[in-house]
Structures are given as structure tokens and as C-alpha cells.
Amino acid sequence: MGNKIHFIDRIRLALAVSIAKSITFLVRSLRLGAASVLPGSLARRIEPRILQLLSQQVKNGIIIIAGTNGKTTTSLLLRSILERRGYSIAHNSTGANLENGLATALIESTNILGALNVDYAILEVDENIVPKVLKPLQPRIILCLNLFRDQLDRYGEVDTISKRWTKVISTLPETTVVIPNADDPTLSHLGQQLDQRVLFFGLNEPEHYLEAIPHAVDSIYCPRCGASLNYQGVYLSHLGDFTCPSCSFSKSKPTLESREWGQILVGLYNKYNTLAAATAAKELGVDEITIRDTIDNFQAAFGRAEELSVDGKRVRILLSKNPVGTNETIRVVTQSNDKTTLLVLNDRTPDGTDVSWIWDVDTEKLVERGGTLVVSGDRVYDMALRLRYSEKTAESKVNLIVEEDLRQAIATALEHTPANETLHILPTYSAMLEVREVLTGRKIL
Template identity: 65%
Template sequence: MNFFDRVRLALAVSTAKTVISLINLLRLGAGSVLPGTLAYRIQPKILSLLSRQVKGGIIVIAGTNGKTTTSLLLRQILEQANYRVAHNAAGANLINGLITALSANANFLGTIQADYAILEIDENIIPKAITQLQPKLILCLNLFRDQLDRYGEVDTIGYRWQKSIAELSPETIIILNGDDPTLAYLGERLVKESRWQNVRFFGLTEPDKYLEEMPHAVDAIYCPSCGHPLDYQGFYLSHLGDFDCPSCGFAKPSLAINSQEWTQILIGVYNKYNTLAASVSAQELGINKETILKTINNFQAAFGRAEELEFEGKKVRILLSKNPVGMNETIRAVSDIQQVQGASTTLLVLNDRTPDGTDVSWIWDVDMENLVKLQGTIVVSGDRVYDMALRIYYSQPDLANRVNLIVKEDLQAAIATALETTPSDRTLHIVPTYSAMLEVREILTGRKIL
């Protein structure tokens, strides 16, 4: 690093850290975006200059669903093993958020004292980010349709990922969800075309967790190699499952872990995937199984991801759901709980702001019928409250025997109503999109996240 780069780096990091401190002092949020934006303007090379200082290397976590929960679990595993970890814990996963996280872990001269940096990254900026980060390990969780107005289809993202990863050092450890055909194919191509040695796969080996039928929100049921329809022995979650191609022989790869031997964090099949992803990554970094399991058993949810709170004497669980697959799995988890405990209230909050995606047509790919048949109370709110209300209305098989649907434009009123209709011995499940989740948490906790 030359003298001028060092000076600009110190000035950029000092600026970022000062802004972070002011935001925290004034309780304006987590300060996870603005500091990085300002630092980048002062030193455009800041991301690469900071990342190369991390002793053990950068760990990149990417995927449509599960990034925040998985990265938090992996961080806690590494910290349990006495490593110092930098992490964009607030979930700000664009370039400015990555810069903020690394700056927060540096001193005012721009020097980082961290063994690892775990950075969850928005799937759309992977090609740009990893060229600057040069990561030690890349963990790819899944690829689902999410915000089509921003990202495009699954196969487009998968192609961009493969192309950009192939340009990295072949010593980079690549960990992929083997139950996802797109990611399984990505790994196969890396091995065959780029002669990659460090490709590992995780996934489920539990047929008892198969869905009863193929869900509507399925994105990749055709062979990514030859285009022939895949044969599925069963689906675990959307298009994730046990599959093979009867035409070309492409199939689910061998897994590095037996899922039946591992407990899971939180509720839902999707959190079993998150557990396995973090566990395989930790093992590749040399962490023993005893340390991993100890961390899993003591894990607490990240904000909004099955996070449990108590408000006005009632238990509340927030389940972020921002695409068809995520909401279907949330409904599945809520259904399992209410079938045991009895019907309760569910609050759905739908926004269409930039963090959510401006196209809300995805709610018609959600199996809302599975929520309606629970016969509990459904409260809807958010910027697109009437779109959600209409979706619930048409989910009712018998319009003469309608579900108890309550429409509240005002979110604070919606939360109050949902709490009132929740029995004292039950949990209120709040299912918001991303910006809605931030608003919900601000109301419940009195503090912003961003």
C-alpha cells in the first residue's frame, strides 16, 4: 500500500467510525449504510484494502434466503472457538454495508485486528464484491425468485455467480446447497471446467421432511445441464430436494454432512438448512463438532428471523418473509405450531419499497390457503394492505364461511389489534416483508435497525 492510499484509507475509516459513533449516540439506528458510503467516496479502494488485512480471510455468505441467520450462527461458532470476527450483523449487504462493517472493526489508522470477517452479501452484487474481497470461503445457500424487478430469474444469477467465482483462486473453499439444482450444477461446472478442488455440498437426507406435494413456488425443476424435467424423489422446500435427470444423469451430489446427525436452530426446515450450512463451513475452517453443537444449542435468533419478543404481556415471534418460498415456509412453520397449540392470530405486513421489491405479484405464488385453513384470525397491514387482503379473500375455498380477516392500514393499530385477538397462552406470529419488519421492530422495541 503506497503512502497516499494509506492516508486516504485512514481518513475514510476515521470518517466512517465517527459517523457510526454519532448515529449510535443520537440513537438514529445501527449506522450500517451511510458510514460506508462516505468512506467509499474518500477511498474507492477501501473494501479491498481492509479485507486483505483480515488474518484468516473473508467468508462470503450469499443466497436468497437465510443469509443473516446463517452468518450469525457461523460467527458465534467461530467466537466460541476464540476467534475475533468482523461481521455485517445488521444485514446491510450491499457494498456500503460491507465497508461499514469492516471500518467498524478497524482502528482510526485503518488497521483491522480480526481473524475472520463474515460478510453476507446481496446475491446481485456477488460478481462485483468478490473480486475486491478475494474470499477464503464462499457459502451459497440457495437461489429462489426474489424481487424480479431487480434481479431477474434464478438461472441468470446462477450463471453470473459461476462466471465470477471461476475467476478466483482455485484454493477458495466453495460450499453449496446440493439440494438446489442450480447450485449443484454450479459446483459440478467448477470441478469439471475450472478443476476446483475445494467444493463441498450440504443438504438434507431426511425423506420424512418431504412436502406432501410440489409447491407452487418452484423455480428450478428442469435440468440445468440439458433442460430435461428433473425427477424428484421428494421436495424439502420449493425446488430443493432429492433429484436426478433421467436424460443426462445429472443428480444431487454427494453431501459433506449427514443432516440426520445434526440438531437445528429455531423452527422450520429452512433453519435446518441454515444450521447445516454454518456447520459445514465451520468444519472446513477447522472447528470441531463439539464446539459447533454447543453453539447451535445456545443460539438466539437474529432480528426478525424467528426472533421472539414479549410485548404487553404477549409473546411475539417475527418471521421475515420477502418472497414466495420464504412465506410458504413461514406458513408451514406457523401451521405446525398452531396444529399443536391451537388456532391463533397471524399478522401479515406487506410493503413494496426498494428493500422489499416493488413488484408484489409474488404473493399470488404463496400458498395462502394453508394459512387460511388454520381458522385463526388474520390481520393485514402495510403499504399494500389491500393487495394482501384480496389475496387472503381469494384463498378461501368457501366464501360463505369466511376467515376472520381484519384490515388495518395503520401498522401500529394493526399490531394492537393482533395482540388483542391473540389468546394469552398463544404466540402472535408477525410475517412482514423487509422494510415492514424494521417498522414492526421499531414499534415493539422502540429502536430502529437502520
């Protein structure tokens, strides 16, 4: 800590960290959860500047990963790449991405006095609190993955968030590296406005264009002049290749050629996650062989295309918490030959209490292919109704099973899954944690 921290601040920091570590030990010993939030909450009450005091001790800098979808997978991939090079990493791996979770993650890597000895800290950050944490964290790299509508009861529209991001990022040192998604018009425009060093990631693979722009699209207007963008094609939602017919705005050029890179896991959205992490890793000086080898051997984070074996059958969990993410997981399901799917819809705080977003999901594509659809969760009947409205004819080929009890729903879905097929489970966030607890017998949070 040296003389960066005054004596009285060291005492307060040590007290905050020691209490947080004690709480962590107690919660985990009693098997009450992963203690990913409470320790940081208590520590911040004792020392409100704890994020600043800890982050300034990270040797090579803080890497922030922000966006609506893909944060956990991208951060885990980047962590895996850096660890393969021998670096030590602090990381909020449980997905607790609000201020208390960030504090907890940094505290986890300190000693009892609050001394933090790591090379990098990789912090996935909820898009709504990015403006609050940039100044105390002073990140070296900011990865901006995407902005979609997500939990509108808490966040509001994407243009509001992007304007707040731009305002705060523009105040950071010019040495800060910002890596936005070139295929997202809002983020492409954000990067074009900054004085900091900006790199872009994105796709250049027209063969993966969707047949049409989905109706769950969020941002198809020029962020500079407001005109409707001309899309050569879209990859998912509003992410694609675009130009503005009324001004000079167009898609930024990605740093990496996407065709030259493979991807982690299934789904085109994971190609974006791969390119984001690879772009950041190359900026940090990691050699390409290490990056590619890590990509080839990557294992999924919990709930993110995670695959399990249950009673001799394959189960794949695909987190589905908003229209864009769910449309993409449905694309993964419909591109497979598997005919049994379990959808679990909850409306708790981590999910967002407004579930009207399910009417923006292209569930028709799931229903059209037939097979067995099992639904469960707190809002099981909302999801069942959405699926019924997706049936275009009275002679539907879908076997729709409504089961309020989650354990029974999982058991039923497994019974309907042939031994040579995979059961796909599409849960919202809190539902994903419950599903994993049932399947693995252990809690995540």
C-alpha cells in the same frame, strides 16, 4: 498493513476510515439509526479500493455468505461458533449486504488509521452483487445457500444470477472453498463445474418431503441439458432429491449427514442454515462439540424467528419477503396450534416494489385452518384481496381484519391472541423493521 499498502494509499485509507467513523459517531449520537450504510458510502468515495485494502488485512480470511434466503441467520450462527472458539470477527450484523454495508462493517473493526486486526470477516452478500465483490474480497470460503425468485424488478431470474456467479467464482484461486446447497439444482450444478475445493450441504430426510411440488417453484429443469428433473421429493420450493432422466446430472452428495444434526430455531429452512454453518465451521477446523453446543444455545437474529414478550404474550416474528420464504413461514404457523397471525406487506426498495409475488404464496393453507388474520402495511389491500381469494367457500372460518395503521394492527392482533398462544407476525423486510420498532421501541437501521 505492512508493505502491502503504499504510503499514499495508507493516507487515503486513514482519511476514509476516520471520516466514516466520525459519521458513525454522529449518526448514532443523534439516534438517527445504526449507521450501517452511510459511513461505507462516504469511505468508498474517498478510497474506492477500500474493500480490497481492508479485506487483505483479515488474518484468516473472508467468509462470504450469499443466497436469497437465510443469509443473516447462517452468518450469525457461524459467527457464534467461531467466537466461541475465541476468534475475533468482523461482521455486517445489521444485514446491510450491499457494497456500502460491507465497507461499513469492515471499517467498524478498524482503528482510526484503517488497521484491521480480526481473525475472520463474515460478510452476508446480496446475491446480485456477488460478482462485483469476489475479486476485491478474495474470500477464503463462499457459502451458497439457495437461489429463489426475489425482487424480480431488480434481479431477474435465478439462472442468470447463477451463471454470473459461476463465471466469477471460476476465476478465483483453487484454494478458495465453495460450499453450495446440494438440494438446489442450480447450485449443485455450479459446484460440479468448479475447479476449486467444493463441499456440499443438504438434507437426506424423505420424511420431510412436501406432499407436492409447490406452484411457486423456481427451478425444476436440469441446468445441464434443460430436461425436466425427476424429483424423489422436495423439501421446499425446488430444493429436494433429484436426478435428470436425460443426462448424468444428479444431486451432489452432502459432506455432513443431515440426520445426525439438530437445528437452530423453527422451520425446515433453518435446518439448511444449520448445516451450511456447520459445514463451514468444520472446514475451518472447529471441533464438533463446539459446533453442536453453539447450535443448542443459538439466539435468533432480529426478525428471523425472533421471539419477544409483549404485554405478557409471546410474539414470534418470521421475515416473509418472497414466495418461498413466506410459504415456509406459513408452514411454521400452520404446524402450530396458534390461531392469530399478522401479515404486513410493504413495497419499498428493500422489499421490492413488485408485490405480485404474493399470488405465488400458498395462502390457502393459512386460510383453511381458520382463526384470525390481521393484515397491514403499505399494500394492505393487496394482501387482504389475496387472502379473500384464498377462501374456497363462502362460509370461511377466517376472521379477516384489515387495519392500515401498523400500531393499531399490532394492538388488534395482540388483543385476539389468547394468553397461552403465540402471535405470529409475517412481515416483509421494511415492515419487519417497523414492527420491531413498535414492539421494542428501537430502530435497527
